[in-house]
Amino acid sequence: xxxxAVHGIGVPVKRKEDPRFIRGKGTYVxxxxxxxxxxxxIVRSPYAHARIKRIDVSKAxxxxxxxxxxxxxxxxxxxxxxxxxxxxxxxxxxxxxxxVYYAQEVAAVIATDRYRAADAVLxxxxxxxxxxxxxxxxxxxxxxxxxxxxxxEQKSNHIWHWEAGDKEKTDRIFHExxxxxxxxxxxxxxxVASIETCGCVANYDPVTDKLTIWMxxxxxxxxxTVFSLVTGIPEHKIRIxxxxxxxxxxxxxxxxxxxxxxxxxxxxxxxxxKWIEDRSENLQADSFARDYHIHAELAxxxxxxxxxxxxxxxxxxGAFDAAANPSRFPAGLFSVCTGSYDMQAAHIQVDxxxxxxxxxxxAYRCSFRVTEAVHTIERMVDILADELGMDPAEIRFxxxxxxxxFPYKSPTxxxxxxxxxxxxxxxxxxxxxxxxxxxxxxxxxxxGELMGIxxxxxxxxxxxxxSHTFDILGIKMFDSAEIRVHPTGxxxxxxxxxxxxxxxxxxxxxxxxxxLGIPVEYITVEHGDTDTAPYGxxxxxxxxxxxxxxxxxVAARKIREKARLIAAHLLEVSPDDLEWKDYAxxxxxxxxxxxxxxxxxxxxxxxxxxxxEPGLEAECYYDPPNLTFPFGAYxxxxxxxxxxGQVKIREFLAVDDCGTIINPxxxxxxxxxxxxxxxxxxxxxxxxxxxxxxxxxxxxxxxLLPTAVETPHWKTxxxxxxxxxxxxxxxGVGESxxxxxxxxxxxxxxxxxxHLGVRHIDIPITPAKVYRILxxxxxxx
Amino acid sequence: xxxxPIQVTVNGRTYSAEVEPRLLLVHFLREVLxxxxxxxxxxxxxxxxxxxxxxxxxxxxxxxxAVQVDGGEILTVEGLEGEGQLHPVQEGFWxxxxxxxxxxxxxxxMTAVALxxxxxxxxxxxxxKAISGNLCRCTGYVNxxxxxxxxxxxxxxxxxxxxxxx
Ligand code: FES
Ligand code: FES
Numbered sequence: 042x043x044x045x046a047v048h049g050i051g052v053p054v055k056r057k058e059d060p061r062f063i064r065g066k067g068t069y070v071x072x073x074x075x076x077x078x079x080x081x082x083i084v085r086s087p088y089a090h091a092r093i094k095r096i097d098v099s100k101a102x103x104x105x106x107x108x109x110x111x112x113x114x115x116x117x118x119x120x121x122x123x124x125x126x127x128x129x130x131x132x133x134x135x136x137x138x139x140x141v142y143y144a145q146e147v148a149a150v151i152a153t154d155r156y157r158a159a160d161a162v163l164x165x166x167x168x169x170x171x172x173x174x175x176x177x178x179x180x181x182x183x184x185x186x187x188x189x190x191x192x193x194e195q196k197s198n199h200i201w202h203w204e205a206g207d208k209e210k211t212d213r214i215f216h217e218x219x220x221x222x223x224x225x226x227x228x229x230x231x232x233v234a235s236i237e238t239c240g241c242v243a244n245y246d247p248v249t250d251k252l253t254i255w256m257x258x259x260x261x262x263x264x265x266t267v268f269s270l271v272t273g274i275p276e277h278k279i280r281i282x283x284x285x286x287x288x289x290x291x292x293x294x295x296x297x298x299x300x301x302x303x304x305x306x307x308x309x310x311x312x313x314x315k316w317i318e319d320r321s322e323n324l325q326a327d328s329f330a331r332d333y334h335i336h337a338e339l340a341x342x343x344x345x346x347x348x349x350x351x352x353x354x355x356x357x358x359g360a361f362d363a364a365a366n367p368s369r370f371p372a373g374l375f376s377v378c379t380g381s382y383d384m385q386a387a388h389i390q391v392d393x394x395x396x397x398x399x400x401x402x403x404a405y406r407c408s409f410r411v412t413e414a415v416h417t418i419e420r421m422v423d424i425l426a427d428e429l430g431m432d433p434a435e436i437r438f439x440x441x442x443x444x445x446x447f448p449y450k451s452p453t454x455x456x457x458x459x460x461x462x463x464x465x466x467x468x469x470x471x472x473x474x475x476x477x478x479x480x481x482x483x484x485x486x487x488x489g490e491l492m493g494i495x496x497x498x499x500x501x502x503x504x505x506x507x508s509h510t511f512d513i514l515g516i517k518m519f520d521s522a523e524i525r526v527h528p529t530g531x532x533x534x535x536x537x538x539x540x541x542x543x544x545x546x547x548x549x550x551x552x553x554x555x556x557l558g559i560p561v562e563y564i565t566v567e568h569g570d571t572d573t574a575p576y577g578x579x580x581x582x583x584x585x586x587x588x589x590x591x592x593x594x595v596a597a598r599k600i601r602e603k604a605r606l607i608a609a610h611l612l613e614v615s616p617d618d619l620e621w622k623d624y625a626x627x628x629x630x631x632x633x634x635x636x637x638x639x640x641x642x643x644x645x646x647x648x649x650x651x652x653x654e655p656g657l658e659a660e661c662y663y664d665p666p667n668l669t670f671p672f673g674a675y676x677x678x679x680x681x682x683x684x685x686g687q688v689k690i691r692e693f694l695a696v697d698d699c700g701t702i703i704n705p706x707x708x709x710x711x712x713x714x715x716x717x718x719x720x721x722x723x724x725x726x727x728x729x730x731x732x733x734x735x736x737x738x739x740x741x742x743x744x745l746l747p748t749a750v751e752t753p754h755w756k757t758x759x760x761x762x763x764x765x766x767x768x769x770x771x772x773g774v775g776e777s778x779x780x781x782x783x784x785x786x787x788x789x790x791x792x793x794x795x796h797l798g799v800r801h802i803d804i805p806i807t808p809a810k811v812y813r814i815l816x817x818x819x820x821x822x
Numbered sequence: 823x824x825x826x827p828i829q830v831t832v833n834g835r836t837y838s839a840e841v842e843p844r845l846l847l848v849h850f851l852r853e854v855l856x857x858x859x860x861x862x863x864x865x866x867x868x869x870x871x872x873x874x875x876x877x878x879x880x881x882x883x884x885x886x887x888a889v890q891v892d893g894g895e896i897l898t899v900e901g902l903e904g905e906g907q908l909h910p911v912q913e914g915f916w917x918x919x920x921x922x923x924x925x926x927x928x929x930x931x932m933t934a935v936a937l938x939x940x941x942x943x944x945x946x947x948x949x950x951k952a953i954s955g956n957l958c959r960c961t962g963y964v965n966x967x968x969x970x971x972x973x974x975x976x977x978x979x980x981x982x983x984x985x986x987x988x
Contacts, residue, residue: 749967
């Protein structure tokens with residue numbers, strides 16, 4: 042039987058989840074409707090920083106349909122005015138005396154329907170005494186800066202300092218270097234803006250004493266544990282269901298105040314409470330990504346060999362450090378910023394700072410700050426090439442970690458599992474016709490036209506992570522799978538990760554199909570319900586395939602080992618006389634004598650060998666030995682309109698290597714989507730505040746997501762370098778394109794303008810920004 | 823506000839209801855009729871997740887009042903499938919991997935249906951323009967374009983088969 046017959050690994054199987062979605066029969070949180078359900082809406086602060094002098098709820102309470110108005114004072118009595126963040130900080134659920142960002146939750150209205158709740162929000166009277174806002178981290182660090190978090194023992198806006206690499210060695214290399222280039226890079230605040238906003242339906246049933254929360258959660262088990270710790274409700278009395286999720290991208294990892302208030306409200310009123318934020322609330326108050334102020338330096342020899350990297354970052358985390366990084370990594374995996382290049386030393390310093398902005402530091406489709414890391418190194422390599430008059434492809438070839446160096450120990454301590462960087466770049470350059478493009482560029486330049494070619498050859502770091510280094514709030518970052526083969530050979534698989542569109546129901550079924558030789562249509566994958574799924578840390582940071590994917594393969598192999606005993610019993614041979622081949626156990630030398638998994642499954646319940654436990658199921662909690670390091674080579678071509686400053690992407694080719702590919706159709710889809718979000722960050726998206734700290738980009742009218750018109754027709758290609766330590770050789774792919782695309786695009790735009798003396802442009806590269814540069818350089822039309 | 827009586831045909835079934843004049847069509851569909859396939863993704867008429875056909879024309883149902891469609895005909899994603907047969911647009915989205923999280927999908931498909939009713943053989947550029955009022959955060963649009971092209975082919979073939987079969 043071929044892989045195609047069981048729809049195993051490598052087959053572009055149509056998605057099993059799609060039939061419900063294309064019929065409008067998905068179940069997203071807002072689709073849940075329970076008898077007697079009430080609706081919650083939230084009063085938000087019009088100030089970035091203010092003292093709350095008075096909250097008067099009487100008018101709101103007197104309105105028809107209004108059941109309750111909950112304030113911070115009330116929550117404080119239940120010890121719920123504050124909650125822990127996943128980063129070990131604490132965050133206000135509702136304030137008792139002050140607000141620290143624009144659109145912060147101030148009070149919550151409970152009413153019979155959403156219109157009445159919205160009416161009542163307007164009727165809650167809050168008297169504020171405005172305080173000076175603190176809007177950038179450099180101001181925040183000044184000694185006379187207003188204190189954002191007086192609740193802390195430490196009376197400054199500095200949160201933490203973090204270092205990686207070897208300072209002394211790096212300083213020495215810089216001291217001796219023939220060439221040093223330096224650059225400030227700002228990566229602005231952006232927002233994941235999944236098309237479904239966040240929300241929940243919380244339902245406490247006093248009869249069973251059980252709390253059920255349907256929640257837009259990328260990590261239902263971790264959230265259950267947090268809810269148990271915050272509320273004191275025993276964990277078995279809490280059930281979190283993350284049903285169909287309309288996109289996550291990191292924005293559905295944090296616990297938001299709305300979830301906690303809705304939970305408090307259902308416990309108080311003993312009725313189901315629905316809270317669904319609207320788009321403005323989502324954009325204005327949910328956690329943010331990036332906001333990194335970077336100063337980077339690269340040391341090199343005159344002939345272009347990179348010797349060392351030195352980076353200093355000031356990270357704006359907003360008013361609460363509510364990122365969801367592994368606990369030992371307050372700056373995430375940023376220290377992977379030496380990228381795909383072999384160098385002798387690196388030193389990284391990051392300082393986290395509070396400002397009066399909403400919590401920052403969550404991911405935007407990115408494995409814990411690797412986007413910032415890749416942007417830094419991929420820009421710096423181009424800047425070095427420019428300094429030395431080298432071609433950006435040539436300087437990369439010259440500095441790549443070479444295939445024979447794997448496993449490669451990076452100067453900041455990571456062990457890259459596998460890679461072949463020259464092959465990927467070579468393929469990209471050949472496919473796109475690099476030399477020809479360079480010739481065309483020279484011709485166009487001579488005619489005064491602005492054409493640029495940009496390259497990025499990134500290394501991604503995903504699959505967090507090994508328990509010796511990775512945990513969130515102390516919970517190790519393993520993941521899990523549980524497989525049950527029913528008597529007729531049909532299968533149910535339950536996993537600890539949770540899809541938000543990645544297609545787990547299909548991909549994970551394919552893994553089991555491949556390992557057990559059972560056709561994919563007989564395999565159901567379930568996840569997202571903490572009462573039934575095994576404990577796992579959830580889906581983000583491209584960790585599903587590296588962790589739960591591995592767990593699924595290992596659990597399937599455990600089943601196969603038991604199946605071998607049953608097959609031997611049925612065929613009356615010794616287990617050693619059997620081999621697993623072509624999706625069946627076959628007698629060595631007599632392959633026609635065989636038993637398929639379906640036959641074995643039936644026997645596991647009807648005719649098992651004496652002394653063997655009946656049934657056919659297994660589980661695995663997989664603790665990965667290392668992270669995986671997908672990589673890629675991206676090349677793009679842009680043309681710049683001298684009359685408008687518009688950057689037009691003429692061509693974009695992404696060569697990705699994510700190791701073994703389970704479903705090529707899904708992988709390609711992930712790459713398309715990731716490239717689009719990468720382009721969005723590079724060209725369109727930025728969260729902007731005015732001088733009072735009021736957000737100016739709180740709707741889709743001002744915060745621009747790419748439409749089909751701005752998005753180019755992405756081209757993709759691949760190389761395959763399996764991970765040596767993953768049971769399937771797979772690495773994870775969802776985020777590679779989001780981290781690889783922005784520097785490719787920026788490098789292309791800068792390349793188009795480099796002959797005018799332009800060396801760097803901060804993202805987003807908007808037409809206005811480009812046009813100003815064209816004016817400055819005297820080439821605007 | 824006094825409720826007003828309306829009568830509206832949704833997916834071929836006629837409903838009579840008393841609704842608040844300010845009730846949005848999308849809430850009428852989702853919360854009164856329990857047709858939750860039509861989604862809500864914004865509050866500025868930007869995302870198109872709520873797109874339905876009103877008398878055959880695509881509208882963002884978050885920006886239409888239920889009372890406005892009194893006497894009209896609405897088609898939502900739930901009405902696309904006919905007699906157990908997927909609409910070619912639904913089939914195209916499945917075949918070409920035109921969806922990931924599925925949240926934008928119903929609105930996206932309704933816009934595609936409206937486009938293909940008007941223009942049976944659109945170019946890639948015409949497709950991209952037609953769906954530019956529908957945001958998708960997951961797919962990067964390439965496969966959505968392919969899905970609509972698939973449906974266009976299928977619908978044209980269906981028509982010619984039908985024409986030839988008379
Ligand atoms: S909900 Fe976004 S356009 Fe209607
Ligand atoms: S499939 Fe997720 S928004 Fe389009």
